Amino acid sequence: MADLKAFNNMTEEEKLAHFMERIESGDKIEADDWMPDEYRMTLIKLISMHAISEIMGALPEKEWVPKAPSLRRKLGIMAKVQDEMGHGQLLLRVAEDLMAPLGKSREDIMQDLFSGDLKFHNVFHMEAPTWGDAGLIGWLVDGAAIITQTNMLNASYGPYARALQRICAEEVFHAQHGEAIIIALAEGTEAQKELIQDAVNRWWDALLMFFGPASANTTGSSKMDTTIKYKIRTKTNEDFRQDFLTKYIPRILSLGITVPDETLRFDEETGKWEYKQPDWNEFKQIIKNNGPKSKERLRLRELSYENNAWVRDALGMQ
Template identity: 50%
Template sequence: MYGSSAAFDTPKKGEEIVEDPKKLAIFEARIERGEKIEPNDWMPHEYRRQLIRMIEQHAHSEIIGALPEGTWITRAPGFKRKLALIAKVQDEIGHGHLLYAAAETLGKSREEMINDLINGKSKYSNVFNYPAKTWADVTVIGFLIDAGAIVNQLINATGSYGPYCRALERICYEESFHLKQGHEGFVYLATGTPLQRKMLQDAINRWWEPIMHFFGPPDKISQHTEKLMKWKVKMATNDDMRQKFFDQYIPKVYELGLTIPDPKFKKNDETGKWEYTEPDWDRFFEVINGNGPCNKERLEVRRWAEEHGRWVRNALYDPKYKSVMPLA
């Protein structure tokens, strides 16, 4: 699961590359015609750089995203929930696997990506820097966060880079099952005992801000992404995706008699848009920059896995095999 919260940046001063205008024109015309760009095709440096950054962050989000839910596998109430949760978290790790492979086609190896994750150079979705405090949090993640991820990923699956789109198609297919199990667990609590309902409402209240942050800052303060949209790297603006998510899923929260912890939150019938209190965007950037409630813990776990698994990787390593595509 993934949201595009921190996917793009601007090239550093002095690092912008002037592309051959003829090649660029052919490339842009291909994208305009709806063709997919494949690993060995010519592509602008900036296209490659942003795609690596985006796919890598997406992959990290999958493996870090496995952690908050993963800690509940051992506590899931009953066989049905336990088996579903293991399978779901396993899928998320599998998505990471698939996405690292997609990013490798652009010239960065999985090892380099994981090293950059651990040393803090590359990010992952902010939403995973929050704790899953109770079982109800697991159902909120499984329903609403997964739903947000689907909104994001379905749109991205129509992008221009072939390997990423194909990975996303498969991921979305699996995510639709995740959403079903998340929604079912959510409904069970919503229609359960007063204690279960309270647990769920509390969890929604806790997760509301991370959910608002999920699609990234409002368009008016977002970085300039026109070129990325033209190249079909970014497929929709943050605000558009957020509105789409509200349209599809907030009614499902309301129909269970649950509330959204924002007195301003409502749909404006005239504009067709949802209105809300802007969440604290300073806090969003603070969390991205490492100061969220679980940033340290998440990276510590990843670091443990890297350090304690190094002997296995070293023993299996064979320099004959290289899975990174040469730069086109």
């Protein structure tokens, strides 16, 4: 109690210094701990976006549940969709605890999504017209997510780090599920192999965009710099992209699939991949909900939210 009284008597500058000392020493910040506004708002934005991306990310694969080529594949993709929705609900609960002191709730998150104020990952605005796309989403999109999420397993915010323990464990199975689809197609007919090549050709720029522009890491006010400052994550957008290329380029090429970038090469001197930059203006348009399937998927999510309002009302009355 004496320590709490002493803390309450500190100035805001002293509280911030104490907070940073805790982070630097590896302490976990909990929902009811004091935290600076910048830390709270950074977490709310990051975790809300992550939560909604999990939910919106289930939609392109949901389209393939009735069209999967076998019962086993249907069951696999149904389980994956269920997991992704569960991840979203888990993360929304983490975000709610952060928002409660501000007088905000899950309802605010959903309304921000519908109004366009809350963004979700660019890859989930894309079309998935073939079974090759379904496999690629599991293999490469979830593979990209694993790279970023495992970096935050030791995040300074305890509730998020603990949620990621479960999410990352399940995402590994999702990536294996996608890889199994891709390998089966690669070992099939020429037409089946072409499904993979076609999907890689269409998704390549979106996969590079997944990690965000490298320029975002160079400005002192960037979200990435803030998350690194508070030890929520430890790597930059470009670090993540380089990790992705290092891990997946050899795997893609081993299947006899080509990467749609004639400039792609590994520089032995720098230890980094050189690649053609995607169109970052297109990226900005996509995350403003002007992507190929943005409006359709947002409307589907909005209708679902409206049609199930009675469930929320019933639970609220108990």
